[in-house]
Amino acid sequence: xxxxxxxxxxxxxxxxxxGFVLSLFALARTFGKARREPGKDVPATAGQLSRDPVWVRYxxxxxxxxxxxxxxxxxxxxxxxxxxxxxxxxxxALLDMGVFLAILFLGLLYGWSQGALxxx
Amino acid sequence: xxxxxxxxxxxxGAYLVAVLEAWIxxxxxxxxxPVLAGIAMLGRESIVPRxxxxxxxxxxxxxxxxxxxxxxxxxxxxxxxxxxxLATGALFINAALVYVLVAxxxxxxxxxxxxxxxxxxxxxxxxxxxxxxxxxxxxxxAMRAESLLTTQIVxxxxxxxxxxxxxxxxxxxxxxxxxxxxxxxxxxxxxxSELASGVEAEYSGVRLAVFRLARLTLVMTLAAATVVFYLGxxxxxxxxxxxxxxxxxxxxxxxxxxxxxLMPRIREADLMAWGWMLGIPLALLNIFxxxxxxxxxx
Amino acid sequence: xxxxxxxxxxHMSHTAPVEYTCPMHPEVVQHKPGSCPKCGMFLExxxxxxxxxxxxxxxxxxxxxxxxxxxxxSMIDVTKDLPRxxxxxxxxxxxxxxxxxxxxLPSALLLILTLDGDTVAGARAQTLxxxxxxxxxxxxxxxxxxxxxxxxxxxxxxxxxxxxxxxAIENAAGxxxxxxxxxxxxxxxxxxxIASHLGWxxxxxxxxxxxxxxxxxxxxxxxxxQANRQQMLALKPEIxxxxxxxxxxxxxxxxxxxxxxxxxxxxxRGPVAxxxxxxxxxxxxxxxxxxxxxxxxxRNTSDILARLQVHLDEISHSLVLIEAAGSIDTLPLxxxxxxxxxxxxxxxxxxxxxRLQLRLDQGRVISAQLDTPSTQHLSLINALTEQQALGDALxxxxxxxxxxxEIRQ
Numbered sequence: 001x002x003x004x005x006x007x008x009x010x011x012x013x014x015x016x017x018x019g020f021v022l023s024l025f026a027l028a029r030t031f032g033k034a035r036r037e038p039g040k041d042v043p044a045t046a047g048q049l050s051r052d053p054v055w056v057r058y059x060x061x062x063x064x065x066x067x068x069x070x071x072x073x074x075x076x077x078x079x080x081x082x083x084x085x086x087x088x089x090x091x092x093a094l095l096d097m098g099v100f101l102a103i104l105f106l107g108l109l110y111g112w113s114q115g116a117l118x119x120x
Numbered sequence: 121x122x123x124x125x126x127x128x129x130x131x132x133g134a135y136l137v138a139v140l141e142a143w144i145x146x147x148x149x150x151x152x153x154p155v156l157a158g159i160a161m162l163g164r165e166s167i168v169p170r171x172x173x174x175x176x177x178x179x180x181x182x183x184x185x186x187x188x189x190x191x192x193x194x195x196x197x198x199x200x201x202x203x204x205x206l207a208t209g210a211l212f213i214n215a216a217l218v219y220v221l222v223a224x225x226x227x228x229x230x231x232x233x234x235x236x237x238x239x240x241x242x243x244x245x246x247x248x249x250x251x252x253x254x255x256x257x258x259x260x261x262a263m264r265a266e267s268l269l270t271t272q273i274v275x276x277x278x279x280x281x282x283x284x285x286x287x288x289x290x291x292x293x294x295x296x297x298x299x300x301x302x303x304x305x306x307x308x309x310x311x312x313s314e315l316a317s318g319v320e321a322e323y324s325g326v327r328l329a330v331f332r333l334a335r336l337t338l339v340m341t342l343a344a345a346t347v348v349f350y351l352g353x354x355x356x357x358x359x360x361x362x363x364x365x366x367x368x369x370x371x372x373x374x375x376x377x378x379x380x381x382l383m384p385r386i387r388e389a390d391l392m393a394w395g396w397m398l399g400i401p402l403a404l405l406n407i408f409x410x411x412x413x414x415x416x417x418x
Numbered sequence: 419x420x421x422x423x424x425x426x427x428x429h430m431s432h433t434a435p436v437e438y439t440c441p442m443h444p445e446v447v448q449h450k451p452g453s454c455p456k457c458g459m460f461l462e463x464x465x466x467x468x469x470x471x472x473x474x475x476x477x478x479x480x481x482x483x484x485x486x487x488x489x490x491x492s493m494i495d496v497t498k499d500l501p502r503x504x505x506x507x508x509x510x511x512x513x514x515x516x517x518x519x520x521x522x523l524p525s526a527l528l529l530i531l532t533l534d535g536d537t538v539a540g541a542r543a544q545t546l547x548x549x550x551x552x553x554x555x556x557x558x559x560x561x562x563x564x565x566x567x568x569x570x571x572x573x574x575x576x577x578x579x580x581x582x583x584x585x586a587i588e589n590a591a592g593x594x595x596x597x598x599x600x601x602x603x604x605x606x607x608x609x610x611x612i613a614s615h616l617g618w619x620x621x622x623x624x625x626x627x628x629x630x631x632x633x634x635x636x637x638x639x640x641x642x643x644q645a646n647r648q649q650m651l652a653l654k655p656e657i658x659x660x661x662x663x664x665x666x667x668x669x670x671x672x673x674x675x676x677x678x679x680x681x682x683x684x685x686x687r688g689p690v691a692x693x694x695x696x697x698x699x700x701x702x703x704x705x706x707x708x709x710x711x712x713x714x715x716x717r718n719t720s721d722i723l724a725r726l727q728v729h730l731d732e733i734s735h736s737l738v739l740i741e742a743a744g745s746i747d748t749l750p751l752x753x754x755x756x757x758x759x760x761x762x763x764x765x766x767x768x769x770x771x772x773r774l775q776l777r778l779d780q781g782r783v784i785s786a787q788l789d790t791p792s793t794q795h796l797s798l799i800n801a802l803t804e805q806q807a808l809g810d811a812l813x814x815x816x817x818x819x820x821x822x823x824e825i826r827q
Contacts, residue, residue: 043233
């Protein structure tokens with residue numbers, strides 16, 4: 001199977017999954033619709049009918065980690081091709097990536113020392 | 121044909137996970153319960169909250185299911201029983217499983233409910249903690265196999281399974297996989313007692329059924345990934361390959377489900393701190409150790 | 419530059435008409451307050467100025483939401499009126515109700531948390547258990563009826579309140595208690611304490627998603643509620659096993675050390691006080707208890723772990739007391755024919771000491787005042803949850819072991 005065919009198959013499976021879910025919805029629909037009753041569609045608030053807006057500027061407390069995460073996530077894009085040819089290239093590859101990771105790791109240590117690694 | 125078989129196996133697997141989960145939770149082994157519960161859920165009303173972000177709300181459960189199924193498509197159960205033996209298989213499974221985050225964020229934001237929204241954002245924090253511990257150990261696995269082909273990864277463990285060759289990587293991957301599947305003790309996004317089920321709070325009826333099915337499939341996919349990457353896949357004496365795959369996957373699933381019952385839920389602050397101050401240094405150490413090992417003792 | 423926002427309209431004083439608009443959907447404009455038909459948010463008031471009548475500028479005026487003459491959306495303008503978090507970032511805070519039917523809190527307790535992200539910026543707590551009518555405040559009633567009523571006050575500790583009422587009445591009537599009766603009462607009270615403390619453990623387990631402990635503690639609690647002395651004593655190895663298991667449980671320590679700390683304060687009662695190093699225990703001055711070899715359990719760190727340890731210690735010690743007491747009384751109704759007088763009693767309920775003062779007149783209770791531990795603890799919630807992560811805050815509230823039924827507002 002060519003890789004194009006493989007991705008075509010994966011696309012087909014995706015569409016098939018959507019179709020499966022839609023048919024579940026259709027099956028559930030044959031049992032009946034949700035009855036409209038007052039208060040039913042208010043989002044869950046443990047017994048209180050609260051209608052305060054919650055789509056707000058949310059204070060994510062982990063932004064220090066999040067910034068470091070971006071750097072590390074980028075780095076992983078380089079790691080995979082490197083990992084595949086690692087054994088062929090040998091010691092040089094270990095040193096190459098070692099230097100790269102060491103610099104990145106220093107970045108982590110620096111961020112750590114500056115208090116990035118905590119709940120802000 | 122193979123794809124259909126694998127999807128059926130995956131669904132059967134999700135069913136077995138549900139049976140296992142109930143067995144571990146209340147000590148009763150009932151094979152009809154998940155099916156009955158599923159039918160009951162289809163029969164219940166599926167309420168859409170007032171003025172939701174309808175696209176996010178409706179897409180989330182489906183996306184979660186697609187993510188879990190696509191992840192499983194690159195994992196071999198036997199040398200031939202694999203849907204797509206992608207040359208980038210080990211990378212593809214990462215890409216597919218990142219959509220778990222997208223789905224949970226959508227499920228959190230969509231209904232405009234406080235519990236759900238906090239659950240969604242919590243899971244983003246959780247991803248930042250576990251994501252590196254999924255990808256870094258897989259890198260070390262690929263280093264040994266010299267390939268991202270999942271079948272090749274299994275073959276590379278013929279002499280010695282990766283759980284012995286790189287135990288550190290296995291430990292990190294196992295824990296991170298539990299966090300990815302938001303299983304207890306990492307169920308920050310769906311914590312019942314902190315957020316009244318969080319991102320699941322606004323789903324009911326058939327939508328909840330899809331959500332639950334997706335979660336079960338996800339657990340199955342991650343257990344299969346653990347088996348392929350670390351437990352030698354289909355390899356084993358006496359029994360046929362498919363039996364070994366099945367047994368190992370069930371064992372890993374049971375371990376994942378059981379672990380969460382025996383300890384309290386982790387705090388978000390601890391999860392982030394340990395993930396970065398302990399997990400990532402250890403994952404880097406693992407890559408280095410495997411790098412040396414591969415050169416001196418392939 | 420358009421400086422004024424909807425919150426600070428600086429020439430609101432002259433009679434400019436006010437209209438209401440949605441912060442997210444500027445095209446929604448109404449003349450009355452209400453909620454947005456598109457997203458349901460509350461509409462914000464703003465002034466209609468003369469030069470920007472809706473017919474001229476399609477409902478725009480010089481508010482912060484008017485970006486007609488701005489090339490970009492200024493974050494400074496949008497956020498300058500928002501509350502500041504402790505890291506200085508301007509964020510929207512939301513009020514989220516937890517309760518009265520929240521899985522991680524005692525039912526009937528309503529906790530409204532102001533959340534800044536998932537951190538608690540403020541808290542309000544109240545009980546919705548409307549049983550104040552059960553309290554014998556005004557109407558006179560005969561003593562037996564009074565005891566029955568007080569026993570129904572708190573379904574989470576019925577026996578302790580029954581005992582409290584009996585002892586206050588006996589005190590008022592000047593009745594002496596035989597030592598064997600006193601010991602039987604201790605047996606009954608300590609049995610209730612064990613059941614209640616196991617309930618504390620079950621709530622802790624429920625809040626932290628610790629399923630094994632939840633199942634174990636609930637089973638033991640059910641078993642101990644109506645058990646006789648032999649059955650209670652048979653629980654000892656089980657309790658010991660539970661304690662040993664908890665010592666080895668991973669994550670338990672990180673979940674509880676240093677969290678939910680309270681300063682030693684005269685509002686603290688019961689196990690919460692004893693975890694803070696305060697030897698507040700009505701039992702330590704009771705001669706019947708002293709005769710049985712009672713000693714208080716105490717910890718000093720005043721965090722959730724200390725409360726956990728105090729509860730575990732007290733379960734074990736209560737078993738010792740039950741063994742020493744020799745029997746478990748059933749607390750029959752008091753016989754106080756026509757006595758009169760003032761009476762007072764203090765009973766160490768599972769949640770802390772409760773005090774009852776009453777006046778008896780011809781065998782009828784004509785007035786009574788009750789002070790309960792949960793009433794005191796309710797006012798601690800704000801200090802306890804301030805700037806805590808949501809999960810920690812809820813766990814800390816749970817560790818106070820509030821009974822919404824005994825809270826008197």
